Each structure stands twice: as structure tokens, then as C-alpha cells.
Amino acid sequence: MDVWEKCRSWTASQLQETGQDCYYQVISDTFDGTEVTFADRRIVMAASHDYLGLSADQRVREAAMAAVRRFGTSLGGSRAISGSLRLHEQLEEQLAQFLGQESAAVLPSGYQANLMLAPLLDKDDYVFSDLSNHASLDEVIRLGEAKERKFLHSNMKHLEELLTTTRAGAGKTILSDGIFSVEGDICDLPALTQLAGRHSAYVVLDSSHDLGVLGPKGAGAAEHYGVQPLLITSALSKSLASVGGVIAGPAEVIRYLRFHARTSLFTAAASPANVAAALAALEILQTEPERRQRVLNLAERLHNGLRALGYDTGASTTPVVPVLVRGRERCLRMWRKLCEAGVFTAPMTYPGVRAGREVLRVTLTAAHTDTQLERLLNAFEAVGLAEGVLPEAGPPREYAPVRITRPTMATSTARGEEP
Template sequence: MDVLEKCRAWTAEHRRDAGGDCYYRAISETFDGTEVEFEGARVIMAASHDYLGLSADARVREAAVRAVRRFGTSLGGSRAVSGSLRLHEELENRLAQFLGQEAAAVLPSGYQANLMLAPLLQDGDYVFSDLSNHASLDEVIRLGEAKERKFLHSDVAHLKELLASAASEAGKMILTDGIFSVEGDICVLPEMMKLADAHGAHVVVDSSHDLGVLGPNGAGVADHFGLRPLLVTSALSKSLASVGGVIAGPTEVIRYLRFHARTSMFTAAASPANVAAALAALDILQAEPQRRARVLDLAEQLHNGLRALGYDTGASVTPVVPVLVRGRERCLRMWRELCRAGVFTAPMTYPGVRAGREVLRITLTAGHTDEQLARLLAAFKEVGRREGLIPGTLHEGPAPVRIVRPATLPTTRAAAG
């Protein structure tokens, strides 16, 4: 059989699928990071992970421009050979300190940062991974040689059972997201670290969605719980308003991975513009906690506004707000109707979620206004009633969501109108 036959069959099926046009759709223009031009109309962007609204910040943009003027657009080589700048080292040192670790390595993407873990997973080792982890953590398991053991989402009892069944002398690593990127809930890090200590395992946390959002200092889930896992990874494309990734941990581990992880040795260095933008964003993140307060307040208002309408936002207590829709066709139809009503969301269907658990994922940024939040809720009200997804009157619903926030963080009291 021709190796391309699978492509032809999939393409034919995709063309018959009315929902296939919901993905890889181009945006024509952006406006302050909160609205975009899509298919000739200006709509609210409610699917971006630019949580602190820094991608549109003049200081971040100017930092990127200065770096291009000084170093050019590309370094033309890997970090190991000709691609290392003092700028990379400055960002690595700053991120290591911020994340409470000894050392860090910066990669061109968050996906690559997670793939850096592969050399640690050798034959005879065990790796334990939450079923809801990001695809990049699944990929690192495939690249490594360790025996894989998946535990049910945030199920500590199941993880304990799996750890107990592994050979006591074997190396063991537990992988988890900090904030899960679809469900929006937070990992049970204290319980996992207790189990890790009891079974001689190490914990690795992907903090892509919680860096800049959780913790007294905004350093993510480890900061939130006051704990220190072995390694922390993160994308720089969320709260740090750039493109890239970081892995942070003990100096000896980071040094080993620099020379043994193919994803580091054989890739071009992160561009000067992206590194400089992340550095500027980190400065603002630390100096302006009101941005974090704003996105948390908006998220709480959004959760509770949607629940009052009759929507289910699951177990999330974070700015990742999943609206349960159920049914692929309905989910994609809702996405299209919401676009027509002026709101751009993220439709999550299989394989991103299990069949029957389809959601529209909503994420607002610190840059969104009260008026935009009110318009978003009005669109969900109109479309949801028309589609028969919510009742015609306000809904008592489950208990209000209390967003996770440190006691010292000020509130901005966003109002839905």
C-alpha cells in the first residue's frame, strides 16, 4: 500500500466533515491582544493564553525590536555551537531564580523543553503520568525507554497503587501538568510529592499554564503550594508573551540534559527577539502583580456568569474556563455561531479530549475589559439558548467558583455588567 493512502483517505473524510473548517483559521489583524479581525469582522479573542496581556505591551514589543536590531533575526546555529548569547544566559538565570531552582535551559519551544526529559527515562526506569497531561509529556515518554504507567486524572490512590507495584530499586519519575490545559484544574502536587518521597521517585511539573498565574510570586503551582519538585518546565508563550520553553532544576541535571537531549543539541537557538521579549515580560510580571489579579478576577466573573446561565465549567478554579458542550458536531457548531456573535473561542474535540467530553475552552487576559466580558456572556446566552444548551431563564447552578489566589494579591473587582 502507498504510504500516502492514509493522507488521501483522511482528506476525503475531512472534506465531508462540516466542522473541519474550525481549525487552522487565519486571523487578519489583532487589536491590543483582546480582539481580532476574523473573516472580515472584529471579534473578542477568548482563546489566547497570553494571560497577563503582555504580547501587546509596548515595553515587550520594544525589547524584541531592540534585540533584532542588535543581534539580527536568527543566530544561525544551535546553542551548543554558535547560538548562545549572554541574553540567553540572562533569561536562564532569571527564570531559574524565579522558579526557585538552581539552573535552567531555554529552548525554542515549550514542547521541546518537555522533550528534554527523554534522556532521564532509561531502560528499567518507570514513568508515571496523569491521563490529562499535555501531549508533549506523552511524547517524551515515547522518546524515552522507561516503562510507562498512566494514572487516572489526579487520582492519588491510583498513583500510589502503581508506585507500589513498581520494582523498589528502579528509577521512578512522576509527570504532571500544573494547571491542566483543558480541564483548568490544579494538580495535587503536595500528595504527589509525599508519594514520591515514600517511593524514591522524582516529580516533574509542566507549569506552562500556571507560571504567571498561580502562587504568591506568580511563579506557578510549586510557588502556590510552597514546594520544590525536581524539575519545572514551562512554555514562554503564555504569561511571558513570547515563543520558547524552559526547563529548570538542579545544576547537574540541567548540564547533563544540555549534552544528552537531542532536542537541545540539534536545534537552532531561540531567537534574540523571543528571548528579549520573555525577559521584558518577566520584569513586568514581577513588578505589576495587579495584572495577575485582573486576570483572576475576570476568570472568576466569567466562571460564575456562565454558571448562572446554566453552563457547566467543570472543576476549574483558574483562568482556563472549559464550557462543557458534549458532542463534536454541537461543539463545532457552537464555535461557529459564537464567532458570528462576536466571540472567538477554542473548540476542544477528540483527540484533545475524550469523545463525549467536548468543551469550548475560554481564556481571557488581563487586558480584557468589563465591557468585553459582558459582551462575551451575552453571546453565550444568545447562542446557548438558540442551540438548546442552556435554559431560557437564569440558572441556580452549582456553588459559585472561588478562583485560586494568594491572600496577598489585590483584587480589581471586574464586573460582568
Template sequence: MDILEKCRPWTEEHLRRTGRDCYFRTIGDTFDGTEAEFEGRRVIIAASHDYLGLSADPRVREAAVAAVRRFGTSLGGSRAGSGTLELHEELESRLAEFMGQEAAAVLPSGYQANLMLAPLLTDSDVVFSDFFNHVSLGEAVALGRAKERKFLHGNLDHLEELLQASDDTGIDGGKIIFTDGVFSAEGDLCDLPGLMKLADSYRARVVVDSSHDLGVLGQTGAGAGEHFGLRPDLVTSALSKSLASVGGVIAGPADVIRYLRFHARTAMFTAAASPANVAAALAALTILQAEPQRRIRVLDLAERLHNGLRALGFDTGASVTPVVPVLVTGRERCLRMWQELCTAGVFTAPMVHPIVRAGREVLRVTLTAAHTDAQLEQVLIAFEHVGRNAGVIPRSAPGSHTPVRIAHPGEAPLSGPDNVRLVP
């Protein structure tokens, strides 16, 4: 049998019929990082993870341009060979300090940063993974040789059952818990205090993927660990969100990072992150630390977006973060509503199975610190019009709704679907 035969049915008609043609769509010129040309109209981009609105900042752009002028577009080799610049080491040093860790390694993508975990996993080890973790964490387990035990999303009782069962087997291996800090589809925050308490009880380590919370949560924006006043054993993150670049980082104890540099194939056998991307991330980090008002702005917009949508009758789930998942049950309805929102001038991100569970389809909406109040109002108006026509919300707004409260810097952290503030 021809190994390529499975690809034959994937015609453009198949993509249209199954709704997959809403992905890999081309946008044209962008404007201030908040709007873009899309299929002949100008739309508000409400699907970007450029949370602090720095990708279009002139200072970040100029840093990238200056790096290209000085170093060229590529280093032509891996970090282990000819691809390490002082620029890389400066970014690693600053990120380690910012993330509250001893050392850090920068990779060309956040996906690769998570794959760098694979050498830690041997055939006698067990990984305990939240069901909703980013797929790249699962790929790290697949690359390693450890056993994987998945626990129900956010369910610490189930996790403890699995940890206890692992102890009962008598296998003398290591245990490690993988979790997202903020879950990318649902927008909810992990219960890091609970996870680390269980880790202490069962002699396990904890890894947090902070791609969606680095730069956003915590007193200085250092992410979920700082948000809860805790330091996980290892933290990974993409640089393509709040740091307005492309790349990834893994941070932790110096000996662990040193070991991974020499054992992780994703680090040894891939070209170094480009000078432009590294310089852009460095500039974004400097601005992030110097301008906390950006973090305050994106959190304020997120809270207003959550509550504006809820006031209309939409369900934004358990999210207490700038990732706003609008529940639109049913694959066809979700994809149709996405298209109608585009027509109304708002570009969102449709999330259907297998990205999310069947029956829990969402339109993921994210605003950045660069969006204006007027753009927020336009998004709410479009959702009201399209949501009512689609029958997702009632013709008239409900009399009341449960408000979302997002913690700003200096406020007590949040936990769980009830959006209850914890006393630190």
C-alpha cells in the same frame, strides 16, 4: 503500497464534513491583543493563553525589535555551537531564580522543553503519568526508554497502586511522576501536595509542566509549586503564555540541567531561540514581577467569567483557574456552537476527541488581563444567546449555581473539583 496513500481522503470536503475545518483558521489584524479581524468581522479573542495581556504591550514589542536590530532575526546555529548569547543566559538565570530552582535551560518551544526530559529515562526506569498530561510529556517518554504507567486523572489512589506494584516487581530502577500544573483542557489544578507526598513515600521524583500556571498562580506568579509552597524536582514551562513570547524552559538542580544540555538532542541539535523571542520573554518577566495587578486582574476576570457562565446554566467543570472549559456535550454540537459564537463576535477554542474524552467536549474560554469589563459582558451575552439556541442551557437561568472561588495572591490555595480552600 504508497506510504502517502493514507493522506488522499484528507480533502477540504473531508475537513468540513468532520468539523476539522474549525482548526488552522486565519485571523487578520489584531487589536490590543484582545480582538482580531476574522472572516470579515471583528471578534473578541477568548482563546489566547497570553494570560497577562503582554504580547501587545509596547515595552515587550520594543524589546523584541531592539534585539532584532542588535542581533538579527536568527543566530544560525544551536546553543551548543554559535547560538548562545548573553541574552539567553540572562533569561535562564532570571527564570531559575523566579521559579525557585538552581538553574534553567531555555529552548525554542515549550514542547521541546518537555522533550528535553528524555535522556533522564532509561530502560530500567518507570514514568507515572496523569492521563490528562500534555501530549509533549508523553512524547518525552516515547523518546526515552522508560516504561510508562498512566494513572487516572488526578486519582492519587490509582497512582499509589501503580507505585506499589512497581516496587513489588523488584526492579531496581528510578521512578518519576509527570504532571501538568494546570491541565490545559480541563483547567483544573494538580494535587501537588498529594503527588509529592507519594513521591517521598516511594522514592520517586516529580516533574511539573507549569505552562498554564507560571505567571498566574502563586504569591509572585511562580506557578503551582509556589501556589502550594512546594518545590518539585523539575519544572518545565512554555514561554508563550504569561511570558508573551515563543519558547520553553526547564528548571531544576544545576547538575541535572547541565547533564541535559549535553544529552538532550532537543537542545543539542536545534537552532537557538531567536533573539527577539528571548528579549520579549525577558521584558515580560520584568513586567510580570513589577506589576502584580495584572495577575490579580486575570484571576478576577476568570472568576467572574466562571460564575457568569454558571449563573446562565453552563458547566465549567472542576476548573479553578483562568482556563474555563464550557461543557458542550457532542462533537457536532460543540463545533456548531463554536461557529455560532464566532458569528456572535466571540472566538473560543473547541476541544473535541482526541483532545478530550468523547462525551466531554468543551469550548475552552480564556480571557487575559488586557480584556475589559465590557468585553467580559459581551462574551457572557454571546454565550447566553448561542447556548440557549443550541439547547445547552435552559431558556431561563437556574435559580442557583455553585460558585467558583479562585485564589488570589496571599490567599489560601485551592484544591479539587469542590473549589475548597486549603489551610496552608
């Protein structure tokens, strides 16, 4: 059989029939990180994870441009050979300190940061992974040699059963997202840590979506709970307004991985512009807590505005807002109609979610305005009525309000009104 036949059958008409032509759509311009030009129209961008609204911040832009002027656009080599700058080390040192870890390594992407875990997963070991973990954590399990045990999403009883029935003396690693990227709920890190302690296991936490959002200083789920896992990984493309990834933990572990993880040894170093942008964003994250308060305020109003209309936003209490629509065709059709109504969202269908649990994922940033939030809610109301997702009789008389998960902050200037 021709190995390329499957490619020839993957035609534009098939993409249209399956609705997958909704993906890889081109945005021609952006405006302050809150609006974009799409299909020749300027619409609200509500599918970005730039939670603190720093990607368009002039200080971050200037830091990136200064790095390009000094070092160029690429270093032309891996960190192990010719690609290490003092700039990389500065970011690693500051991220390690911020995350409460001894050491850190910066990678060109968040996906690669998780793949860096593979050398830790030996053939006699076991790895336990939440069913809703990000695809990159699934991929590192495939790359490693450890035996996989999946536990039901956030189900500590099921995890304990799996740990209890695993061979005594075997190495055990538990993998979990901090904030789950589709459901928007937060892992029970204290329970994970307690189970790990009882069963001689280690916890690795992917904090891509909680770094900058959770914790008194914005350091993520570990700081939020006051519990420190063995390792923390994170993308730099969310709250740190860049592209890249980080893995932080004990110095001896990070040192070992630098020399044994192929994803680190055999990839070009993160670009100077991306490293400098992340450094600038990290400083702003720590000195301007009002940005975190702003995005949390907007998220709470978004959750409750959607629920007041009759939508279900699931178990999320974070800025990741999943709007349940059920049905692949309906989900993709609503995505198109929302674009026409002036709002760009993220359609999540199988295999990103289970069939029957399709959602439109909505995320706002600290840079979005109250007016843009109202435009979004008005669009969801109009499209939901047209699609029969919302009742014709009108919104529900009562709904269960969402109380967003917030850090305890002694001082904050945030009030949540229009910037």
C-alpha cells in the same frame, strides 16, 4: 500499499464533514491582544493564553525590536555551536531564580522543553503520568525508554497503587501539569510530592499554564503550594508573551541534559527577539502583580457568569475555563455560531478530550475589559439557547459559584474594574 494514500483521501470536503475545518483558521489582524479580525469581522479573542495581556505591551514589543536591531532575526545555529548569547544566559539565570531552582535551559518552544526530559527516562526506569497531561509529556515518554504507567486524572489512590506495585529499586519519575490545559484544575502537588518521597520517586511539573497565574509572586504551582519538584518546565508563550520553553532544576541535571538531549543539541537557538520579549515580560510579571489579580478577577466573573446562565465549567478554579457542551458536532457548531456572535473560543474535541466530554475552552487576559466580558456572556447566552444547551425556561435559580484560586498577596493595587 501507497504510503501517501491516506494523504490523498484527506480532502477539504472530509474536513468540512468532520468539522475539522474549524482549525487552522486565519486571523488577519489583532488589537491589543483582546480582539482580532476574523472572517472580515472584528471579534473578541477568548482563546489566547496570553494571561497577563503582555503580548501587546509596548515595553515587550520594544525589547523584541531592540534585540532584532542588535542581533538580527536568527542566530543561524544551535546553542551548542554558535547560537548562545549572553541574552539567553540572562533569561536562564532569571528564570531559575524566579522558579526557585539552581539552573535553567531555554529552548525554542515549550514542547521541546518537555522533550528535553527524554535522556532521564532509562530502560530500567518507570514513568508515571496523569491521563490529562499535555501531549508533549506523552511524547517525551515515547522518546524515552522508561516503562509507562498512566494514572487516572488527579487520582492519588491510583497513583499510589501503581507506585506500590512497581519493582523495588527501579528509578521512578512522576509527570504532571500544574494547571491542566483543558480541565483548568490544579494538580495536587503536595500529595504528588509525598507519594514521591515514600516511593523514592522524582516529580517533574509542567508549569506552562500556572506560571504567572499561581503563587504569591506568580512563580506557579510550586510556589503556590510551597513545594519544590525536582524539575519545572514551562512554555514562554503564555504569561511571558513570547515563544519558547524552559526547563529548570538542579545544576547537574540541567548540565547533563544540555549535552544529552537531542531536542537541545540539534535545534536552532531561540531567536533573540523571543528571548528579549520573555525577559521584559518576566520583569513586568514580577513588578506589576495587579495584572495577575486582574486576570483572576475576570476569570472568576467569567466562570460564575457562565454558571449563572446554566453552563457547566467543571472543576476549574483558574483562568482556563472549559465550557462543557457534549457532542462533537454540537461543539464545533457552537464554535462557529459564537464566532458569528462576535467571540472566538477554542473547540476541544477528541483526541484533545474524551468523546462525550467536548468543551469550548475560554480564556481571558488581564487586558480584556469588562465590556468585552459582557459581550462574551451575551454571545454564550444567545448561542446556548439556540443550540438547546441552555434551558428555554431560563437560567437556574441556583448554581454552585466558583471561587478562583488566588495567591496570598500582602500588597496589591488591583481592584478588578475596567482598565
